[in-house]
Amino acid sequence: MSVFFGKPEHAARLKDLGVNVYQEAEHDGSTMTSITDTGMLVIAGQEWTRSEVGANDGVVAWATFDECDMGLGCSGSNTQENLQQMTNLVEKIRAYGDGRPINANYSKGILGTWWASGTMDDFLAAVDFASVDNYAYTSPPVGDAFRASPAWPEGANPAVSAAYGWQVDRMRSFQATPGEKPNWLFVESARPYLGESNARTITPEQMEGAMWSGIIHEARGISIFQHNNDPAYGNYSLVDIPDDRRAKIKAALAGIQALAPVLNTQSYEWNAGAAGTDTMLKAKDGSAYLFAGIGLNGAPGSKTFTLPAGITGNQVEVVGEGRTIQVTEGKFTDSFANEYTHHIYKITI
Template identity: 40%
Template sequence: MAVLVVTLLVADRDGGPDGAGPDTALLDLPRVPWEGGPEYWARFPATADAGWTDPAFFPVVSWFNGISSDEEVRYDRSLGFNTYIGMDPSTPYSLFADNDVYWIGGALNETFTEDSRNWVGTFLDDEVDGRFPPDEARDRLAQLRESAPADRPAYANFTQTVVSRDMTDDDAEALINDYTDVVSVDMYWYTIPFCDWDPYRAVYLLPVEQETCRTASSYGTVVEMLRQRDAADGELQATWQFVEVLNGGPGEGPFLGNIEPDQLRGAVMSSLIHEARGIVYFNQSLSGPCQGGNVIRLSQVQEDFCGAAQVAAAGEVNAQIHELAPVLNTQSYEHDAGPGLDTMLKAHDGYAYLFAMVDGSGPPGERRLDLPAGLAGGEAEVLFEDRTVPVVDGRITDTFTTESTYHVYRIPLEGTGEPA
């Protein structure tokens, strides 16, 4: 990956260099390459006009979720979904506008106009790399992009082929870089057969070992590989990540199982830790005993729905995303917290935030997390867990019970006082 190094040089001013509040202490660390947050969405008139430049906004997308009433949209919003891709063509634009949610796609019907503020993006296509040879896929995306509105970001989703060695670098980099402003890959590690194949195919740009293939860390690795492809042309776009609400297996099977609630939350957090700028939920379940074309809606209308726990888990982690949006919308620092860890370090309004999970190199358990200089020490608040942990000699020691466990630590920067 091409690395852009940006160092925070100014302290004690209103509006830090990340544009999301004052930094009252210095973290003298390089920055992770940045294409996220309000600055990115300000590039496009549609997203800027719709309010995506608000530091408190983070896109959480429901894939092919039908809405037919305000009540249904309010239910989706209660679970943290604010954006839709895929919809029945009869859906009126008013459902988006009246409920402050957003549409990415084409004009569904005559109620959509060029002035429709909540129509924020164009959806080019899904999985062209899996449906066409590379040259045909490129031609298709080029034609679709040519006819797309210039004021709206263009989005496409791909299969895992573009982050594997099954496609040449030139073909993969062209597909990722030449047509889109937002890009994602769908690879449902927990619920498809790939991890069990014998022989196992280690075909990816970064290692995904078979013994830890079916873990949350694999979702983050996809984001990292996609960002590597995206950086090849020296320009960055927003990378989003898919996570299945129930399962991502094909309808013809075999059915391996549904994602568990803790796995769902962990897959989302791993994606964020690896710098995903949006989360897209695969909202269909095509195999196994709990099937449906709109899992989220089934959880609303069916009593004792078999996927209720997974939908609730999505709502829980989405609530955390929205609470942390002003933090997520700041540029991360490069920092190695120690072996066996995936971490992301940010600073906002006088606090450092360290997001942490175990990586795919070993089992869960106790880890020591090294903190950078410039933190007040004493103790760290563990968000969403109603506890604190001591900071001793610049380190936190904590336990990660499972491979999908994550912790978010909030630590005051020097001179800013104790955690609230």
């Protein structure tokens, strides 16, 4: 669970919220140890020198460019020159010989339109793990860009949580072995520096749904873009927010962190048969876990799920909700109130 370009002095408050990684950090004169001494980890950006990073065990990776697939961060005149700049920077960092993996953040190159045409597979292959940022809930132009993608399902609404899981699918589609290199997903926490008049601010409920959609589609990390220009909140929208909003975000992150031992296991291939949903199946310590959310072009309402053969439990525990559901002939039914609603089901194997 990372924050993008977090302010070093916020480390303790971000950790209390449930964030455990700085995906780059402001280079504001603070020391790297001012972050890592709190127990936070850091993916160091190029603003930080090798001497500032040193042998600090809390610095776990290096970052490269941000959105080089769109020609941002890097400065080539075309996608091939941008890719070459990315490759050159990666080679420079590899030469450090410190064993730290290398990260890049990408954006609209995953859409398969005019950005990074013919090179997105190479951009993803250039680094050890990558993230992607397209703020579908809050930016109508992002929605228009999604609709222009040949991979976008016809008629689907981009301003839903399922659009975030779709982005992870798009990243995996450019990998020779999908998921062999981890994919992370950006989710905004307010209004991410948007200038258009119809820009929106994400709600904590939408934010939670987007994060879980990404995880269900095999995201291995969630990156939070907290910078904000909604005057209702401060610039740092994980820190400068009212207590009630902060409590909701903290609860959402805690729910993810609590399931980390399960999420960090390999998924099983399984079609649970519930139309209009996205699901992920895992197993840990004698229990099966079925994660479910509404898919693109899916609708809220009642959904019936089929469990794999061999499940012995006759009741499903709905994790974190204090309720159970009866299993009948290997199936159970539950309701989804909103497009961002997600449920986690646990049952004895």
